[in-house]
Amino acid sequence: MKRSLLLFCTTLLSFVLVVPTGAQRTGAYRILVGNDDGVRAPGLAAVAEALQAVGDVIIVAPAENQSGKGHSITIADPIFRQDLTLPNGLKAIGLTATPASTINVALSNIVKPAPDLVVSGINFGYNLAYATYLSGTVGGAREAVMHGVPAIAAALAEAGAPRDYAAAAQEVLGVVRRVKDSGLPANTFLNVNIPPAPAGGYKGYMVTTQALTRGGEESFAEMTHPSGRTIYWNVYREGGTAPQGTDIWAVQNGYVSITPMHVGEYDEKLAGTLKDWFK
Numbered sequence: 001m002k003r004s005l006l007l008f009c010t011t012l013l014s015f016v017l018v019v020p021t022g023a024q025r026t027g028a029y030r031i032l033v034g035n036d037d038g039v040r041a042p043g044l045a046a047v048a049e050a051l052q053a054v055g056d057v058i059i060v061a062p063a064e065n066q067s068g069k070g071h072s073i074t075i076a077d078p079i080f081r082q083d084l085t086l087p088n089g090l091k092a093i094g095l096t097a098t099p100a101s102t103i104n105v106a107l108s109n110i111v112k113p114a115p116d117l118v119v120s121g122i123n124f125g126y127n128l129a130y131a132t133y134l135s136g137t138v139g140g141a142r143e144a145v146m147h148g149v150p151a152i153a154a155a156l157a158e159a160g161a162p163r164d165y166a167a168a169a170q171e172v173l174g175v176v177r178r179v180k181d182s183g184l185p186a187n188t189f190l191n192v193n194i195p196p197a198p199a200g201g202y203k204g205y206m207v208t209t210q211a212l213t214r215g216g217e218e219s220f221a222e223m224t225h226p227s228g229r230t231i232y233w234n235v236y237r238e239g240g241t242a243p244q245g246t247d248i249w250a251v252q253n254g255y256v257s258i259t260p261m262h263v264g265e266y267d268e269k270l271a272g273t274l275k276d277w278f279k
Contacts, residue, residue: 029055029180032115032144034103036123036136038065039094042162043122045086047154050169051119054176058115059086060106062136063094067124071139074101099136100143107147117179118144121154122168124161126193126238128247129215132261141189145263150179151189157251158238160196168194171202171256191259195251206255211242 031051035044039061048057063082074097082094093110095102099120107114120140127135132153141151152175156168171194184190191210195202216239220232242248250257 030115031055032118033059034061034120034140036066036099039092043165045088046165046169047122050173059092062102063096066136069098069136070134071100072098074098099140103140103143118149118151123155125158127155129211129213131215145189150184154192156194157196164197167197187263191261193251193257198254203254206250208247208250208257208259211246211248215240
């Protein structure tokens with residue numbers, strides 16, 4: 001009797017330890033999903049639902065909108081956790097932190113062992129060209145890679161949201177299937193940008209370079225606050241032009257852009273020049 005009870009308790013404990021908080025059990029491949037638009041964003045729910053086709057989905061995302069936070073981190077405030085259920089029935093965890101810190105906490109404290117992949121998105125609005133440096137969605141993916149976990153950042157054009165989230169999620173699923181089958185080199189991640197769904201469907205995937213431009217028009221509207229103080233309100237419009245083969249050109253021509261990115265900005269060529277300077 002004691003032996004049977006011990007076996008039952010051991011089996012139960014093993015089950016509790018193996019099933020990660022918020023996971024949807026569909027297979028052995030484990031995918032952590034985060035974003036920068038907030039845990040209740042429709043793009044996150046859409047991609048998390050689609051990714052159940054290839055693995056277990058664990059959702060840990062910022063509790064509120066953290067767009068434009070780049071790779072900033074939360075250090076001065078405590079990070080609160082909220083467990084919730086999304087409208088599509090998926091369990092999720094919201095953290096009061098930036099996207100990068102959310103992924104950090106998820107990998108350090110919540111998702112054990114580490115997942116096989118991190119998917120950050122689907123973002124509301126492109127993350128193209130220089131905008132990748134400002135994107136919290138990309139920041140979350142980069143943070144994952146810094147922890148040794150392969151990652152994908154995904155974004156949909158503002159003009160395509162919200163009607164095209166489901167279609168965009170299927171495109172992200174296609175990328176994930178390939179990463180699952182072949183893996184990614186260390187210190188790399190993929191930045192995926194998806195245009196509004198064309199009437200005839202997307203033309204396909206295009207592996208692109210990062211356009212060396214701002215990728216949109218940014219301005220600051222000057223207003224007078226009721227207090228009498230002058231304020232400046234950020235205004236950003238997607239657009240811009242770039243050569244064929246870049247991320248901007250791809251989405252403007254109906255392709256899903258896949259830009260390979262890497263962690264670290266060391267410039268080997270410049271280093272050779274500097275060594276001559278500082279002999």
